[in-house]
Amino acid sequence: MAKNGSSLLHYVNKSTSTPVLFTEDTVEDSSIVSNDATTAIGALILSLVFLLGVPGNLFIIWSILARARRRSVTTLLILNLACADGFLMCLTIFFVIYLARQNWDFGNPMCKGLFYLCNTNMYASIFLITLMSLHRLVAVVWPHRVAALASKKTVVRAIAVMWVLVFFISIPALLFREVRDDHDEQNKTRLVCASGHTLSQHVVYQYTFETVVGFLVPYGVIVSSYICILRRLRQTKFRRKVRSEKLILAIVVMFGIFWLPYHSINIIEVVAEQFEDGSTMKKRLDMVWQPSRAVTSALAFISSCANPILYTFAGKSYIREDGMAFMARLFEGTSLDTGIRKGTGLKDALSFSSTGGNAVKNEK
Template sequence: MDGFSIAMAILYLIICILGLAGNSLVIVAILKLDKMASATTVYIFNLALADGLFMVSLPFVAIQNFKNRWEFGDLLCKLVMVLDGINQFTSVFCLTVMSIDRYMALVDPLRFSSWRTPARAKIVSAILWLFSLIPVLPMALHFSAHGGLCTVDPELGSYSQRLGFLTYTFVLGFALPFMVITASYTTLLITLRSQRLRSARSPIHASQHLERQVTKMVVAVVLVFGVCWLPFYAFNFCSLYHTNLVQNFTQGFEFVVLLSYSWSCANPILYACLSETFRRYFANLLCPNKRSLTVHCNVDTEQYDMNDTSGCDISVLA
């Protein structure tokens, strides 16, 4: 047992605890304080649920990496990989839909109001969960406890099949969502700036504040998503062409796997840092005796709060 293995075990534990705690806090906040009153919080709830469940498989992966062998049998190997894939893709799909939802909410909330009801958001979320089954079904066939490790069986399928599997999971799980997220937020920023320059009615400082808020959100979401997932897919593509890469860079592979899991615990942190609404939610849950939550509805609030689209102005009173 070397220092790297101990350090990685500690990091896995930290990521798992933070991910479960943070996403559980988001889920409780939405169910208790917001009650999924808006389309946005429906998507955030499903994102937090997928991220939280994504953490469940982390201890199995950590134990395998720590002991360099899989000790839970072939059936559990397939089950863990399938559940891991479902939650991974659902999380990415939810974030992608949220980027489109943000565009509709901030650019023209009245025009898209009929599309952004909680009922429709729940239907879309259910479709996302079902759709995530498509890219992970091959995992039940091609993942097994082969050679003492839970991994893709190298004897199953040809090189072209493995390349095809990796390519379509990369496209569905990273490339396409990344393009949609980037395009949605870039268009949103351009539209907001154009509206600010054309409009003489709204105060300039309010428009600039909203633009700065959205810019921070865009940079944070896109950067965190890219940093956490691109190395994982890049390493897998490299290992496909260089068969000894995994053996030669085992430590690097463990790190990029950990980095991909860390994305699921980063999302609640982004809510806390970028959303005044969720900061108030969290404060109300963590310090119930010091703060009370009062809700005053206002149909225009949505235009000034990028994460609270329920149409309510949420005030925390000391």
């Protein structure tokens, strides 16, 4: 029987007691819940993610809403990213319990809903980072047009459209996820939250779409934007480092590091579906993606708790002077778009960005 994966966590179903929902043609997925070692490792990783990610993202949200006096477009995008990541981190406690007990105790609606929300976070994160990169592109390459092309009002509308879009394109994760019975090696029955595609073509469609739309296309836009930004900066004599560019570039790189393995496994699984069951090539590809799925899924979760750590390192120079408000000062220091106004050139705009922290302090 051909096998498939699912978004973020994947589960074994060696046999099923629900033939009404899943016929012999159902393409079932493989998972880590049948292995004591991998479930223990997965539960430990997700526990650490929960402990770091929830307070970290809540601190970002508090810093922006309560302490930041200048809310730029970049800050607004970071706020949305922190809300998406923080909400996902709150959901990890359900997966920790699932992995620890090796049994799904939360019912079918939660099974569908939790994995659906995981997918929306994946799309929202990469789309928000893409919007950050496009905004930097307009601000640096066309600084005099930023008010018209990338104003705060325009970006707010783009964010609203983005959220509607991500909730729509994540529907496949909602449709293909079900709770079903499974029997382990000791023939004990347990409930698993697993996906079951009725056709192998559904596997190919879902994971090809997920990788292309959720990674390849937006990441291509991001890379192209930064190539244009670097070319523009090289054309100027202004060589000072820009805080906002460095911070956003670090976010982009961090996201790529944690999500590239996951999407690589998606591609391998899709390629495996092109070969007949029992063929040598299919067996080799299955041996690559099946044991790797748990690890790459855990890395994907880690990406949502990495940004608070990244911001802390980026804003460490503010900690001694500003205390708990250090992250708010960091975000105020990245307000490149605030400094670009009518009559302001690229050099002046970049100068404002790289000295944003001092500008804030001078206002006191």
